[in-house]
Amino acid sequence: MPTSKFSVSEKYSYLNGFGTYNESEAVHGALPIGMNSPQKPPYGLYTEKLSGTAFTAPRHENQQSWLYRILPAAMHEAFETLDLSDHQSTLPTGAMKMHQIPNQIRWNPFDFNHDVDWVRGFNLVGGAGDPAMKSGFAIYVLAAGRDMGREAFYSADGDFLIVPQHGVLDIQTELGRLLVRANEICVIPRGIRYRVTFPDGPVRGYICELYQGHFQLPELGPIGSNGLANTRDFQVPTAFFEEDESSWNVICKFNNTLFSASQDHSPFDVVAWHGNYYPYKYDLGRFCTIGSVSYDHPDPSIFTVLTAPSEHLGTAIMDFVIFPPRWLVQEDTFRPPWYHRNVMSEFMGLISGDYDAKTGDGFRPAGASLHNIMSAHGPDAGTHQAASQAKLEPQKVGSQSMAFMFESCLMMGVSEWGLKTCQKAQRDYQKASWVPLKSHFKHPDGGAVNGKQ
Numbered sequence: 049m050p051t052s053k054f055s056v057s058e059k060y061s062y063l064n065g066f067g068t069y070n071e072s073e074a075v076h077g078a079l080p081i082g083m084n085s086p087q088k089p090p091y092g093l094y095t096e097k098l099s100g101t102a103f104t105a106p107r108h109e110n111q112q113s114w115l116y117r118i119l120p121a122a123m124h125e126a127f128e129t130l131d132l133s134d135h136q137s138t139l140p141t142g143a144m145k146m147h148q149i150p151n152q153i154r155w156n157p158f159d160f161n162h163d164v165d166w167v168r169g170f171n172l173v174g175g176a177g178d179p180a181m182k183s184g185f186a187i188y189v190l191a192a193g194r195d196m197g198r199e200a201f202y203s204a205d206g207d208f209l210i211v212p213q214h215g216v217l218d219i220q221t222e223l224g225r226l227l228v229r230a231n232e233i234c235v236i237p238r239g240i241r242y243r244v245t246f247p248d249g250p251v252r253g254y255i256c257e258l259y260q261g262h263f264q265l266p267e268l269g270p271i272g273s274n275g276l277a278n279t280r281d282f283q284v285p286t287a288f289f290e291e292d293e294s295s296w297n298v299i300c301k302f303n304n305t306l307f308s309a310s311q312d313h314s315p316f317d318v319v320a321w322h323g324n325y326y327p328y329k330y331d332l333g334r335f336c337t338i339g340s341v342s343y344d345h346p347d348p349s350i351f352t353v354l355t356a357p358s359e360h361l362g363t364a365i366m367d368f369v370i371f372p373p374r375w376l377v378q379e380d381t382f383r384p385p386w387y388h389r390n391v392m393s394e395f396m397g398l399i400s401g402d403y404d405a406k407t408g409d410g411f412r413p414a415g416a417s418l419h420n421i422m423s424a425h426g427p428d429a430g431t432h433q434a435a436s437q438a439k440l441e442p443q444k445v446g447s448q449s450m451a452f453m454f455e456s457c458l459m460m461g462v463s464e465w466g467l468k469t470c471q472k473a474q475r476d477y478q479k480a481s482w483v484p485l486k487s488h489f490k491h492p493d494g495g496a497v498n499g500k501q
């Protein structure tokens with residue numbers, strides 16, 4: 049069942065569908081018919097093409113949109129490096145310097161920050177790769193409380209997958225407006241300019257910036273043509289523009305450095321657009337969860353909402369996976385996740401409630417955990433004890449809860465801020481979770497085990 053309690057106001061209207069061609073015009077007749085770039089676009093608008101893939105990308109990968117706007121995006125002064133010395137910014141500068149460590153890490157809930165806006169509210173936790181080489185990703189904790197002024201932001205480095213944990217994001221993009229609340233996500237593809245305000249006070253959340261490729265829906269294979277995240281439930285903004293000839297700044301994230309350029313008009317002047325490269329949002333409550341109805345449980349890939357594939361078939365640079373409320377009905381089965389070591393790195397966050405695979409209060413909303421490549425993990429001792437002896441009736445887990453995972457085939461480094469500066473990393477996570485595990489092995493012959501009788 050969808051969990052979003054809000055209705056969409058008239059201020060925000062949406063198209064349905066993701067990965068498909070869409071078109072929208074805020075003024076009737078602003079979209080040219082039959083051609084993309086007429087000599088004289090309707091109403092004296094300029095035509096601008098926004099490419100999300102190489103011109104020659106295969107047809108099934110090709111992403112582009114045509115914009116019809118009052119002035120082209122190129123009409124601005126030169127970009128200058130943005131001076132961030134007046135606040136705590138944890139954006140990486142240049143190449144990311146990361147701690148590469150095998151230890152399991154868990155973080156207590158990250159703090160709010162009422163004093164910064166969207167652009168200054170990213171706290172780098174970790175990542176891999178390099179935006180200049182279009183490889184890898186970065187993960188940020190978002191904490192901000194101030195509305196952006198007459199500023200627009202865009203990243204040339206990657207697509208932003210935004211996962212609010214608390215609060216409401218009012219996102220004005222070049223292609224229209226998005227209202228995004230906790231338990232919803234949105235994706236702003238690289239290059240698209242946007243401005244974020246917080247109509248319900250300070251916000252907190254998580255962001256994955258994808259340097260390589262774009263997110264797409266996973267293949268469904270034997271599941272068939274429906275299930276998981278359905279195409280029609282992704283919402284795409286309709287065209288919305290403003291005529292504003294006051295002073296604006298455009299802030300650009302370019303190879304992990306921020307730049308700013310001034311201009312004498314609003315960047316949000318797109319009157320009409322069409323194409324398949326656009327921002328979108330999705331209510332996680334609409335996810336159609338699939339699971340075992342006999343025994344065992346499937347790999348957590350069954351919970352994938354969006355995936356960003358690598359060149360290697362079936363291996364993702366980034367999967368966005370959720371653990372929504374669901375029923376467990378398997379017979380004769382240890383129902384929590386198995387103990388495992390994974391060739392992928394797993395960064396988890398919690399939007400709300402209690403994650404069903406962990407007991408106690410170590411993993412709380414707005415906190416996080418990282419189980420890196422081949423770092424062993426699984427249920428803590430208490431969860432194992434309880435699940436091993438539980439009566440296996442149909443059981444609803446995760447009520448009022450939503451956990452998620454950013455899972456990557458790349459080894460995830462941890463930033464200095466994530467490891468030390470934020471002071472949220474738990475010192476005793478590994479020790480408290482798994483050291484208490486006891487051997488229950490009983491030799492069938494009652495013989496010696498590890499030298500013990």
Ligand SMILES: [Fe+2]
Pocket residue numbers: 388390394419425
């Ligand atoms: Fe795992």
